[in-house]
Amino acid sequence: MPEVPESRAVAKKRTRLSLVWIVPIVAALAGVWVAVTRILSEGPKMTIAIHSAEGLEAGKTKVRYNGVDVGGVTAIRLTDDHEGVIVTVQMEPKTEDFLVEGTKFWVVRPRISGATVSGLGTLISGAYIGMEIGRSKEKRRDFVALSAPPVVTGDTPGRFFVLQTPNLGSLDYGTPLFFRRLQVGEVVSYELDKAGKAMTVRVFVQAPYDQYVTPNTRFWHASGIDFSLSATGVSVQTQSLLSILVGGIAFETPATGPTLSPAEPEAVFTLFDKRSDAYKPAARDPQTYRLVFRQSVRGLAPGAPVEFQGIPIGEVEEISPQFDPATAEFTVPVTIGVDPRIGVKFVDENPGEKPTDRHRLVEVLTSRGLRAQLRSGSLLTGALYVALDFFPDAPPVTIDWSQQPVEMPTVPGNLEGLEASVARILKKLDKVPIQGIGDGLNKAIAELDLTLVSARGTLNSADKVVQPDSALSEQLGSTLQELSRAARGLRGLADYLEQHPESLVRGKTGEAK
Incomplete structure (x- = not known):
């Protein structure tokens, strides 16, 4: 018989996973899933460069758009040159479209500027970062905050214009703009030109009043009361009570001249000190x-x-x-x-x-x-x-x-x-003998005093004569009685002659007698 090989049983080692490791593995997988989910659901991050972080706190300060929280400040640090602050902001999900070229950020704090009072709510809630979304499609992650909140938002109908003036005067952010004493706009920004010789003021005119701004329009300072003394007299002008308190700018288009179409946005005009200067004709090669x-x-x-x-x-x-x-x-x-x-x-x-x-x-x-x-x-x-x-x-x-x-x-x-x-008149007056005239007047006044004394004595004597118990008064009474009797006799004679006029010729007859 052939030999049959002997078979041997080989025992295999079976790898067993201990139940002890199941919990950590599940926890690790859950952590990875949560982390991935958080990363995928997290909004974008960005940085904002601002001048000062006063009122801002990491983990507390919010970024708001139209009153809705769309992000929060996660970190605040100084810039490398120590002249500013970099604020890191974590945005909410689905806000990638907000962070584009042209988006503006600013810090909202209590502020009083010109006729504008804003940010009073931050006295209780604290400062926050406001934003205005740009219209560009180009993405951006680093921004520079505005030095002040914008006076006009991008969706307000109207147009912006640029004014050039040697000095700023009383103008500030929010200073009102007047047309025929009606407030139609305001100052949105200003800056000193590179040469340091003039100011560039940017203003916004609301629709539909922006159509009244033409290339021939004149702008001038309407700050307070314009009081001027000149060769033509006294001139006092003002726009309104608001302009007296906070100042302002007025504009007007001359009634004479060609009718022009509205000026283009960002058109440049000269800002004059007063209305008379704005309407002064430009000299041609003086x-x-x-x-x-x-x-x-x-x-x-x-x-x-x-x-x-x-x-x-x-x-x-x-x-x-x-x-x-x-x-x-x-x-x-x-x-x-x-x-x-x-x-x-x-x-x-x-x-x-x-x-x-x-x-x-x-x-x-x-x-x-x-x-x-x-x-x-x-x-x-x-x-x-x-x-x-x-x-x-x-x-x-x-x-x-x-x-x-x-x-x-x-x-x-x-x-x-x-x-x-x-x-010449004064020279002639100097020749007048004023001293002699004065001496003569003194003598005349002294003589007049004597005359007045004499007249007063005469009046006293006359007063004594006309007293009721004086002899003259009694004599006058007797005389008046005699005159009265004589008058009665004459009246009787006149009556007789009227009845017997012939008696003037014949005399009294026996009957008459």
């Missing part, structure tokens, strides 16, 4: 002239108007005294800038004429008596202005065009003539 006065110019100041027959055509630019060696006297040269409107028509109607034709025009006018004169613009303020007018009796002069600026002839002012007249 011509400079020199006026020499040999009288006091007290009351004349740079900026004073220059008028030609009552029409403003320029203003005074400079006033400075000068010593004239030829006459050994001081004179007062006054430099004026004149808008050449008085010669525009002459030049325009003579095409091809040379610039000397303007000179010829001035020579023609001066030959007819055109002179410069100082005149009083207001007796209340004492302000003076320069008047260009015709004086036919003025002596002829020759203008030296080689001088720069050209010297225009002048005549003494009317105030100087008035002062001379007053001086």
